[in-house]
Amino acid sequence: MQLRIAFKRNLFAMLLIVLTILSAGELCSAAAASPSNERTEQLPNLFFSRPVVIIDAGHGGIDGGTSHKEVLEKDINLKIAQKLYLFLRSSGYVAILNRNGDYALSEENRWLKSSRHRRDLAQRKSLTDELPTTLLVSLHVNWNKHSGKSGPVVLYQNIAESFLLADSIQQYLNSFYHSSRLPVYGKPFYLLNQTKQPAVIVETGFISNEHDRKLLCDPVAQKQIAAAIADGIMAHLTAW
Incomplete structure (x- = not known):
């Protein structure tokens, strides 16, 4: 039960990260310039910048x-x-x-x-x-x-x-x-x-x-x- 709750909390946090970057427009521009298999690798760099x-x-x-x-x-x-x-x-x-x-x-x-x-x-x-x-x-x-x-x-x-x-x-x-x-x-x-x-x-x-x-x-x-x-x-x- 505790594991499921922790997973949901972590998932919610990751969704916040993705929505934050998406609304800033950075992820869209990065995705357009990169192959699809590289997009997840660029996500942390965009966020931590x-x-x-x-x-x-x-x-x-x-x-x-x-x-x-x-x-x-x-x-x-x-x-x-x-x-x-x-x-x-x-x-x-x-x-x-x-x-x-x-x-x-x-x-x-x-x-x-x-x-x-x-x-x-x-x-x-x-x-x-x-x-x-x-x-x-x-x-x-x-x-x-x-x-x-x-x-x-x-x-x-x-x-x-x-x-x-x-x-x-x-x-x-x-x-x-x-x-x-x-x-x-x-x-x-x-x-x-x-x-x-x-x-x-x-x-x-x-x-x-x-x-x-x-x-x-x-x-x-x-x-x-x-x-x-x-x-x-x-x-x-x-x-x-």
């Missing part, structure tokens, strides 16, 4: 995340994640979005016997084990009982590259929000502790703050927030 950024759209499905009246965090996360995905892909990066609809990733986890919350987090982390991940960027929305709290917050792991990535994204988001926040060490967060690759959690604003909430719910501002995150990611990858 660029950084792989996994975009984690926080929450989903039964898990709405934080909220303000009818405004749900899970919806904001997905909309910004989809825009971030398009920005990275249009700039030539391999980007993978771990959910493209309103569903909980815990529903896809059939291999861990634990709480729904832990299954959800483990499923998000497991994608970094299945794919040759360069970076993981997890998108969320903040909340505070004091409505005056505002602005973006980027959380990092206790490793240098994670901090540098967080600092780069934070600077670009600060420019958009006209804020001056610094990245924060995300010590208690499962995804940061369990992910081996450099990872950050981006809190794109406070849903409890009226100004931030208007930005987070506005499609134009969502696009600007996604662009700022993309710029931070690309600046970091270029520097490295």
Whole structure:
């Protein structure tokens, strides 16, 4: 039973790889220039030639995340994640979005016997084990009982590259929000502790703050927030 589950997970990961390259158009052009028996040999070279950024759209499905009246965090996360995905892909990066609809990733986890919350987090982390991940960027929305709290917050792991990535994204988001926040060490967060690759959690604003909430719910501002995150990611990858 466990062998069948592992096989399905690996097959799903390979399908993601193939779809990523196909949508970028590289596999088609390589296949046209090569005999059919050489195509599978070229697949790894095409895929490993660029950084792989996994975009984690926080929450989903039964898990709405934080909220303000009818405004749900899970919806904001997905909309910004989809825009971030398009920005990275249009700039030539391999980007993978771990959910493209309103569903909980815990529903896809059939291999861990634990709480729904832990299954959800483990499923998000497991994608970094299945794919040759360069970076993981997890998108969320903040909340505070004091409505005056505002602005973006980027959380990092206790490793240098994670901090540098967080600092780069934070600077670009600060420019958009006209804020001056610094990245924060995300010590208690499962995804940061369990992910081996450099990872950050981006809190794109406070849903409890009226100004931030208007930005987070506005499609134009969502696009600007996604662009700022993309710029931070690309600046970091270029520097490295």
